[in-house]
Amino acid sequence: MSDLIAFHIQEEIIKRLPVKQLIQLRSVSKAWKSMIDSSDFIAAHSSHHTHLQYLLVKYQDPVDTEEKHVSFVDDDTFPKQRFVLTLPSSVQILNLPRLIGISHGLLCLYDNYPKLRTAMAVLWNPSIRKSIAVAVPNEMHVGHETVIGFGVCPVTIDPMIIKITQFNWWYAEKSEINNPWKVKIYTMSSGKWRILSSNLLSKSFRVTFPHVVIDRFIYWCALHKVAIDGRLRSCNVIVSFDMSNESFGVVDLPDSLVAHHTNTQLCISKVRESLVMLKYKNRVCDVWMMEDGVGKSFTKRYTIKAPNGPKKTLGFRKNGNLVMEVKDYLIGPGKLVVYDPNSKHFDDLGICGNGDSFFVNSYMETLLLCDRLDCSSN
Numbered sequence: 001m002s003d004l005i006a007f008h009i010q011e012e013i014i015k016r017l018p019v020k021q022l023i024q025l026r027s028v029s030k031a032w033k034s035m036i037d038s039s040d041f042i043a044a045h046s047s048h049h050t051h052l053q054y055l056l057v058k059y060q061d062p063v064d065t066e067e068k069h070v071s072f073v074d075d076d077t078f079p080k081q082r083f084v085l086t087l088p089s090s091v092q093i094l095n096l097p098r099l100i101g102i103s104h105g106l107l108c109l110y111d112n113y114p115k116l117r118t119a120m121a122v123l124w125n126p127s128i129r130k131s132i133a134v135a136v137p138n139e140m141h142v143g144h145e146t147v148i149g150f151g152v153c154p155v156t157i158d159p160m161i162i163k164i165t166q167f168n169w170w171y172a173e174k175s176e177i178n179n180p181w182k183v184k185i186y187t188m189s190s191g192k193w194r195i196l197s198s199n200l201l202s203k204s205f206r207v208t209f210p211h212v213v214i215d216r217f218i219y220w221c222a223l224h225k226v227a228i229d230g231r232l233r234s235c236n237v238i239v240s241f242d243m244s245n246e247s248f249g250v251v252d253l254p255d256s257l258v259a260h261h262t263n264t265q266l267c268i269s270k271v272r273e274s275l276v277m278l279k280y281k282n283r284v285c286d287v288w289m290m291e292d293g294v295g296k297s298f299t300k301r302y303t304i305k306a307p308n309g310p311k312k313t314l315g316f317r318k319n320g321n322l323v324m325e326v327k328d329y330l331i332g333p334g335k336l337v338v339y340d341p342n343s344k345h346f347d348d349l350g351i352c353g354n355g356d357s358f359f360v361n362s363y364m365e366t367l368l369l370c371d372r373l374d375c376s377s378n
Helices: 007-014 019-025 030-037 039-048 089-093
Strands: 053-060 067-073 082-085 097-103 106-111 119-125 130-136 144-153 158-167 182-187 192-196 205-214 217-228 231-242 247-251 264-271 274-281 284-290 298-304 311-316 322-326 334-340 345-353 359-364
Touching: 007 030, 019 030, 030 039, 053 345, 089 119, 089 130, 097 144, 097 205, 097 359, 106 144, 119 144, 130 158, 144 205, 144 217, 158 205, 205 231, 205 264, 205 274, 217 247, 217 264, 264 311, 274 311, 284 311, 311 359, 322 345
Parallel strands: none
Antiparallel strands: 053 067, 053 359, 067 082, 097 106, 106 119, 119 130, 144 158, 158 182, 182 192, 205 217, 217 231, 231 247, 264 274, 274 284, 284 298, 311 322, 322 334, 334 345
């Protein structure tokens, strides 16, 4: 770009370029590399550039049992533009990797069953094919379990991993139930874990996988155990974590979703930047959406009655259509379909996977990790 153009004007022009072109421009000059790698530029690029939206699908092939990852361009051409994603070599250090979540174009994978005392997580940017490995403290506590949350704070553009130690579902000591969680936080900017000692919830709350990230909040479905007449009873709530001030909160659900029943399942999701609750009962799925980010203002939008056997909502396209797994039988492989709530029509995506192996989430291109060596440790 001509030296006659002021550098700040060059920056404004460059902000509007796609990620792949920006990666190439990093080699043009030290000044451009320094600018593109800065957190301020990455944040500005996220808001200035109109990013392509992608839909990631993870599943286990029922023929060769290999875990596969496919990415779809989520636009008017969907599902014609699809390509296979190859996991970075850093994932090989994980014993049994699990895709925890996606935020700001970064994917977080975690080792559910580490062989060593130190577990590992991998942060991966599929757009620029870079990843980093993060050691996760693996303290063991009798009757407790570890839950991992992941998000990128939109204020600082700093990736964050949250490690919560909570009761197992079957373990609930009344003497401990009011004690606070044990929480540790990792930020990529510091490269370190630290203990969170304030703004904690008590062990009477138990969050469940998966979680969703909307703006600066991470949300989980949760059970809240309350002692009534000497017995512990459970009710459904939503637990939130504000990445900007590192505080937990509770979002109450409407009365029709609060009661916890063994024959009813709640799952959390999102469509665009709106929080969604999915209520499953008797092979029927009710879709509830939270309005204007205000607790208890959930509205039931529609009910899905898929043909044939069981079904599970895995995620949403950016146009609001649902991506679902449906089965002909209770056990066995499932297939991926897209459901249009307006026409009530199901479209087969041509992907079959072993039961409950599917993971679906949307992501966008990002510059995060562009200044890191691939497969590096942090």
